Structures are given as C-alpha cells and as structure tokens.
Amino acid sequence: MGAAQQPTYPDADEVARVLAELRHRPPLVFAGECDDLRGKLAEVAAGRSFLLQGGDCAETFDTVTAANIRGKLRVLLSMAVVLTYAAQVPVLKVGRIAGQYAKPRSRDTETRGATTLPAYRGDAVNALDFEPASRRPDPRRLIEVYNHSAATLNLLRAFVKGGFADLRAVHSWNSDFVRNSNVEERYEQLAAEIERALAFMVACGVDNESFRTVDFYSSHEALLLEYEHALTRIDSRTDTPYNVSAHMVWIGERTRQLDGAHVEYLRHLRNPIGIKLGPSVTPSEAVALAERLDPDHEPGRLTVISRMGAARVRDVLPPIVEAVEDTGRKVAWVCDPMHGNTFETSLGYKTRAFSQVADELNGFFDVHQELGTWPGGVHIELTGDDVTECVGGVDELAEADLANRYETACDPRLNRNQSLELAFLVAERLTDGRIRRVNPVQEYSAEDF
Template structure:
C-alpha cells in the first residue's frame, strides 16, 4: 500500500485521539499481522454500490435510514438479537417508503460498532478507579481490573463477530426474511399494546392488499422479496481499520474492508489528526459527524479535505447538534458547504446531542427532544431549499426502557425495568416505529409543498 495510504507509523505521528492504551504495546503487532491476512469483510464493488446510492440521497432522490446499536457487544451476536434490530430497521423503512413515497437506503450501524469514544479515560465506583469501558473491541464491561484492561486480542474478536453478523444479515435480506409479503410477520411476536402498533398494522394491511393486486396483475419483481443492506461503523480504532484496508484489484485503490461505510466522529475529526488523514485515502463512502460547536469554516475545511473532487456519494455529513441548537447552528453549516457546489448527503443524528442523566442516575434521552431535533433539521433544510437526506439513530429490536417518553410514555422511574445498553440509551421498537411515522409526515409535507401548483419551489425542496 506504499504511497496509497499512510503507514501506521505515519498515522501514529499525528494527533491520534481516543485510542486504547495497551499495557504491552508490542502485543498488538502479531494481532494486526493476523488481521492483514484475513479475507475482507466487505468488497470494493459493494462500497461503490453504496456510494452510488448515497449520491441519490445527496441529489434529493432518496432517504437514508442508518441505525443500530450504540455499542455492539460480543454477547449480542446471536440470531435473535440481529434479527430484532434488522426487523425494526426494515419496518421503519417500509413506513418511510409507503407513507412518504420515497426510496429508502438502508444502512446498519452493525457488524463493526464495537468501539466507543469516551469523555473520560477512567471510571470510579466506590472509591475504585479503573479504565473506562471503550467497547468490546478494547476491554470488558464488567467493573474489575481484569475486564477493564485493554487487550489487543479483542480485535480478532471484532473481526470474527463482524463476519458472523454480516453473514447472517446477508442470509436474512436475500433469503426471504425481507420479503414485503412478510411485513406483518416481522412484528408478529410483539403484543399489540400501543397506538403505534395499530397504526403500523393498518399500514401493513394496505401494503398486503397492494401487493396482492400487483401479483394478480403479473408483477412479481425480485425487489419485492429482497433488499440491499449495507454496514457502517465509526472508524475509531485505527490499528484495526488500517489492518483491514485492501487494494482493489480492479482499480488499484485502497478500501477499508471492515465496512461499506465508515465515519469520523465528533471527537476525532481534527483536521491534522490521524483519523481524518486515514479516511482521506480510502475509497469507501465517508461519514463526518459534527456537533454544535463546529463552525462553518471548520466543516468546510473538512469537506475539502475528505471530498476534494466533489465526488457524488463520497461524503455524508451527520449532524448531532441537540434540540436546543439545531435551528441556530445548522443553517450556517449547510449554507457554507452547499455554496461550494458540493452535493453531500445531510443526515441528522438526533440522539447524541440530547443525552442527560436522570434523577436516578441513568444516562437517558427524552423522545420529545429527539423528535424536536429532527423537526428542526427538516425546518432548516426546508428554509434553505436543501434536501434533508437521512436519519442516524441508536435503536434495538428489544422492548428496553432506556429513553423516556414516546407512545408508551416511559417515565424516569421505568428506566430500571430493562436498562440493558452497554453504553448509550437506545430507542426501543415502539419508539423507533413512532419516530419513523414522524419522519414520514415531515417528508410527506415536503413532497406536498414541492407539488404545490401555486408556489414555486426548488427541485431540492421536500
């Protein structure tokens, strides 16, 4: 990979935030040597296909649904857990496609999201201080010295568990599980106990009737039975990402084969840092997360660094501003990037900017604030005449109680019932479906405005 991508030594000479501190730094080398020999987890052609699909999002012709666990764990790599997350994403995609009449690009926050940045290097409980949990890629969640000691051999576990997850997802989406005629069965084992479920079932009935009519007319396209589904995660652990970078035999260019899409996080987006330098050189579609303190000049400089050729589908900017600041900070950022003529995919992460600690000490998020940030995202893009290209959310298929509010009106006292996340709070199934209907209403409103015969709108209006 000489001259195609920086060496690890070159990357390590730059600011390299949020990396594990191994007790024996030399122990990582044989692990990386083994990873370099492993087969790729994804293929360059698949990454190119995703880039073309993201270009459709950036052009205002599609909407990206990106979601999954906050932090995957090795323990959660079980068929039931993976199926649960997949069926929630598929159910949300059906809501958006049918209710908003817009194609939906499905990207999982799956099969690689095993590392998490942390605001503090240590955690203290009962007078005992240990390294912070940084995800199963680095150390264990249990609060003891053995578990919390960073271990480079866990990187092999990341590879193995990612491969197993991808294998099962491919089987699900191509083997009949994603068949639209199964839209009811995706949720058949849940008790019908809320208005959002009733609304979903009513929509599913309409879809079934429409499909029956199409089949009766002789229309039975393969696209009704299978879906394209892509993987993504934060490119946080550069040793791992670098070891899984391969040179494509077709083009002679480097791809990070750990996922179809990787992103640079808010804590690692320093322009002179190792993370930005790494992703500059790979040919995958790239995500860039930005928070409320990012200035238009900073974002513009990063966009120039990551997408110097204004390549369609190359760059997705994922905003995590918080409900209180989205409407004041986002307009200047969007305008600065759009003025360059570059078409990026604008995606809203309404989760990370709205985290708080409950009165009982649980890290949580209020569903109302998640919705408020999303509404602000749509409002800003509507005012600027730009396309609100997608949503990035942390969710699970389980009936957890980690975020307050939503259709089930979860209160802070309910959090203790099933608080199961390894790191940040996730939306449960009902909250995810409710959010999908909210997004669909925003997209439908925009579509109606675009087709208003009285008032003229830009092509990019929604």
C-alpha cells in the same frame, strides 16, 4: 497531531501479532459493494432518496445472536416500509452494525468509591465489568471484533436475500411484539395496505425477485485506527484503498480534527465517508473538512451527520449547510437526533427524552425547508428489543421505568415502538409540501422499501 481516543495497550508485541493476523484475514465487505453504496448515497445527496441508518450505540459480543440480529433488522425494515410507503420516497438502508464495538470516551478512567480503573471503551478494547482484569485493554479482542462482525454479516446477508425481507411478509415483521399502542395500529393499517397493493400487482402478473430481497449495508465509526488500517486492502481493479471492515465508515465528533490521524486516514479511502458534526463546529471548519475528505466533489462520497441537540439545531445548522452548499458540493445531509440530547437522571441512568429527539428531527427538517435543501436521512441508535432506555414516546416511559430493561452497554437506544413512532414522524415531515423534492413521482421496486 496524533490519533485521538486510542487505547493504551500494555503489550506492544501482542498488538503487533494481532494486527499481523488481521492483515491476512479475508475482507468482510467488498469494494464493489462500497461503490454501490456510494452510488446510492449520491441519490440521497441529489434529493431522490432517503437514508435510514440505525443500530446499537455499542455492540457487544454477548448480543451477537440470531435473535438480536433479526430484531435489529426487523425494526429497520419496518421503519423503511413506513418511510417508503407513507412518504413515497426510496429508502437506503444502512445498519450501524457488524463493527460498532468501540466507543470514544470523555475520560480515560472511571472512579467508583476509592477505585479508579480504565474507562470502558467498548468490547473491542476491554470489558464492562468494573474490575482490573476486565478493564485492562486487550488487543486479542480485535480478533473477536472481526469474528463477530463476520458472523453478523453472514446472517444479515442470509436474511435479506433469503426471504426474511419479503414484502409479502410485512405483517410478520411485527408479529412477535405485543400490539398495545396506537403506533402498532398505524403500522398494521399501513402493512395491510401494502399487502393489498402487492396482491393487486401479483394478480396483474407483476411478481419478481425484487419483492423478496433488499439491499442492506453495514457501517460503523472508524475509531480504532490500528484495526481499521489492518482491514484496509488495495482493490485490484482500481489500485485504490478500501476499508473492508464496513461499507461505510464515519469520523466522530471527538476525532474530526482537521490535522488529526482519523481525517488523514479516511481521506485516502474509496469507501463512502461520514462525518459527525456537533454544535461547536464552525462553517469554516465544516468547509475545510469537506475539502479535505471530498476534494473532487464526488457525488455520494461525503455524508454529513449533524448532532446539534434540540436546543441548538435551528441556530447552528443553517450556516453550516449554507457554507458547504456554497462550495458546490451536494453532500448527503443526515440528522443524528440522539447524541445531542443525552442527560442523566437522579438515579444515575443516562437517558434521552423522545420529545427532544423528535424536536431535533423537526428542527433539522425546519432548517432544510427554510434553505430549500434536501433533508437526506436519519442516524438513529435503536434496538429491536423492548428495552426501557429512553423516556417518553407512545408508551409514555417515565424515568422510573428505566430500571425495568436498561440493557445498553453505553448510550440509551430507542426501543422498537419508539423507533416506529419516529419513522411515522419522519414520513409526515417528508410529505410536507414545503420540502424540496427533486423528482417526487418515481417508479419503485421492492428494493426501495
């Protein structure tokens, strides 16, 4: 089977020139960092850590600014603090960032009135404007993906190692937002408790670098195989291939064909690999994919991200978990409560209801409670901006509010208040005594936040 969801470029020679240039570009991430992440995902799979993975549905070149990157990092750090302190579990932080520029589409074309043009497939392929020149697939955009990803990663590394992530500044992560809801009050109370705890530790002589920096990793869907191949390198230490465009890459629901090109490519990588599973997957298909992608039962190798929808998660997910667990693997089980709960309003806005997002998360936790397995993480489309793209939540956004700040280039994202509200919901479920905890009493450092 060929590669699904690939653009059709009009100039094959130009594609070849672009790919040749990318093959000579320096790595965006390093093999050792990917190995570190794989080790930390093994802790998630073992029930000793929790994965928080989040970011834009589709990054755009125009939004690669210091303010936007800082905002996304700030909301993820705030969520991680809630989860770590309230649930007393180490949190592994992975951004859906610095490479998420391509999106699969259900149709190859889009029609408006009498005009039909190629569908928008993300800034990696074409532009959002509905006119022929913009929608023409342009391989030179892949160079821009690399450049913008490099700029994003450079700034993220500066933030997480340069003082922005200092736990003693936990209140400042929240300072640029209007405090107008009870989720703000809950966060500020928690932040105050953390500050008092840190002050006590410093007074006792405990003050080290781990309070000031965090580990942060990048991830994206490995959709455009020509780009991903061009950024694959053979590691000199181990003589094995790594995708150096991100620490973790995943296969989407539309490209998980067992005999497809995406599975064939990713199974050879040494990166930790994710796979999205929707409600149509069968237990036998899930096991076959696990066997294909993780033949050696390697801890931390495979992260299974379910995206079933609120109405189906409690019925569809249990046999999937049981079948994969019966193989002896301990994969990281993660919930994407976003993609299975999308609908269109009467005014044409694609949106998600916070109540359904929360319901799918609760269903995910219910399933793992019943099976005695570890609900290892969440995979969220979010932004640090005060957008109005998903209805409901603590601010009670209605469909009429969507027009105020509907800014996404593709799928609707949780705004910062909704993201924090979701973090508190997850923390409450993690503290439920029925959730299996392998080692609930642990020593923590600031890197766990």
